[in-house]
Amino acid sequence: MEETRGISLCDGLRHPLRSVSGSVEEYIMLHKDTFRTALQKICVKRKVSNVEDLLSEKTTVKPKPRFVRVNTLKTTTGSVIEVLSKMHKVDKDDMVPDMLVLPPGTDMHKHPLVTDGKVFLQGKASCMVAAALSPKPGWKVIDACAAPGNKTVHLAALMNGEGSIIACELNKERAKTLQHTVRRSGANNIETVIGDFLNIDTNDPSYAEVRAILLDPSCSGSGISTERLDHLLPSYSIGNCMLWRLLLRHICTSRIQYENLESALCVHTTLSSS
Template structure:
């Protein structure tokens, strides 16, 4: 009953705008936050469906002491979850109403001419339709190799299907089947809902749980080993660890963030991932002087500033209205983003910069890039990022199609925006990353005679 009571309290707090879903879950003091978070998310997804069933069954009229949010959680578990595993004194009450609730649920499906539970989200007014995305897992090459990771997973019973040929193959993933992403050479793709948080490879830092779109900024920045790089708004650190892997821990990453708590969590992540080339500073990037001698060799900057988060699929459940931020908030965020991008472009040795957001709003994306290109007076130009990427920047200014966008519908990722800027004159940085060549990928890489293979787990 503790789980269901905690979930009901979180739902009540969300409705009263007392905080985001994550904030309320972590402040609930319920021991298994992951279990609580999952239950609240799923109940929230089906909220309109559950309201309809509860209303049709007259549950709250009959059981006047049963609170609406608790009723919603219990009915979710009864009809859509794993069945009531607890429930305390309410379990026998729900059992008495089980047949009626099931009948109303079946009647709702007939009414909307659907057979699958998921299809009710399309047809029920007010239901939250959240696209189920594949689980993307980046192999951390600082600690292991792609071949060793695949071998380890195959020994655990996973079935490796080779390199993915397209999005349809990713949509069709189920069970323990997994593929290699068609674009990123160290990104494995599993079926939606696959959980690696307790997996030994994740806990040892060999795997990084990172959405494909979030992997694009570091890959497109492409700093060669030995480079000096700034990660301007670095926490929580997934992109930083990706940069370190590309650098092979050779060179220097200067990582800045204002949130001390997030930086502490980032330091733990980087230690677990074996990152040794990063210098973390609890500092506002805008206060970092481009003339400081420490940064005179910085040729690469990754700028992923604070944004509305309107492209994050989970935000639709966590914060009602997150997908449509107010104009006032967008104006304030875009102002900060312009200042941060202008500041980044002022570093004297800068050759290549990647600007990215997890926002789908034009004000934070194309508009910011357009204004800064105009401000730079031709000193920087937009690079055509990943020409074969299917979703391009909005055509709001000449060259905006060089930017890329990502979305659950078009790319099976979270919503994202990426722009690559290069200094228009001077020595060119690393070549633009391209799509992987077609053809099968071996499940085991050939052994090198003079170099021992890395282990999939620490010895």
């Protein structure tokens, strides 16, 4: 069903549509004739008489494995494997250090390893961000759009809890989630700044020590289109692109002030579990 919906929406959106703001439902209803026509074309192509026949088709979507990241600030990968292997098949990810792969459908939400902050339920793509930045122990790092904090505490783990991380978050409610994530991780080298990263005074001498910046603006959702469709709204995609460009320009124009800056990773994200 999800596959069919995705096809109909994508097919329908090939036609020029007027930009609107609002819920996905309102957007679809506004252009229902376009989508109905697209569905009819799909029915003809699939040689079925109605939409119900499309929905009854068997899908071949491969179930996604459950990825978890070991929080090395509190435990070791070996210890976690020893515990989890008693109940599940556990594999090490071949790309991201300290990431484990569990069978699809594995529910870890109430597992003591998760509630104690020893393991984080974090997608592989999300974990690749901090790993790609590869901060060294002792560095001073800025996370420009930090909440909900999974990437922030991953940075802390990669730095072995050494050095310092300035975690910026504009939204006060999201900042509370960020602070909760930091507490759960056990990281003690993270300073939370509730405010706009764009307003940082780069002439402040303390920022001259910054060695790396992680820039991952809030999710557009385009990477998980089978799970949520909000990103199809023009107001979503345009807003995220503008934010990404503003932040990138700020880093580029301020680089001369960040005298020791060695690495700046900018991600036009498609993630939700940041």
